[in-house]
Amino acid sequence: MVITGRVILTLALVGTIVGPILADWNRSHIFNDSWPSHARFHGVVALGTATLMSVFALWQLWAATAVALAAAVPITYWGSFFIALAVPGTGVDDPPHPVARPAGIPINVLVPVVVVVLAAIGWLLGR
Secondary structure, three states: OHHHHHHHHHHHHHHHHHHHHHHHOOOOOOOOOOOOHHHHHHHHHHHHHHHHHHHHHHHHHHOOOHHHHHHHHHHHHHHHHHHHHOOOOOOOOEOOEOOOOHHHOOHHHHHHHHHHHHHHHHHHHHO
């Protein structure tokens, strides 16, 4: 019974990875020319979050550890910002609404770097 439940959850998680990508990774959504670059950015963040959380959940489903779960949430949410940065046509801000840039680094790039690094260090030290 436990294995059956895990297989069913595996199917649900794979659907959570594949479904949103098929629905949104196209010209009607992420690559829609009428979308501002920052809207595209958050569209990719949403897809990245669903995908990364699902991949992590698959891993946890078959080999669970509490410390990894605690690290997964910040790593997957903020880590998806890096995926969004790599997609052509996305932007960290839209004129005339620039984001703050401490030390010349956009705040919505700086914060994800800091949080992901802290979470990774916490996971490595806490496991």
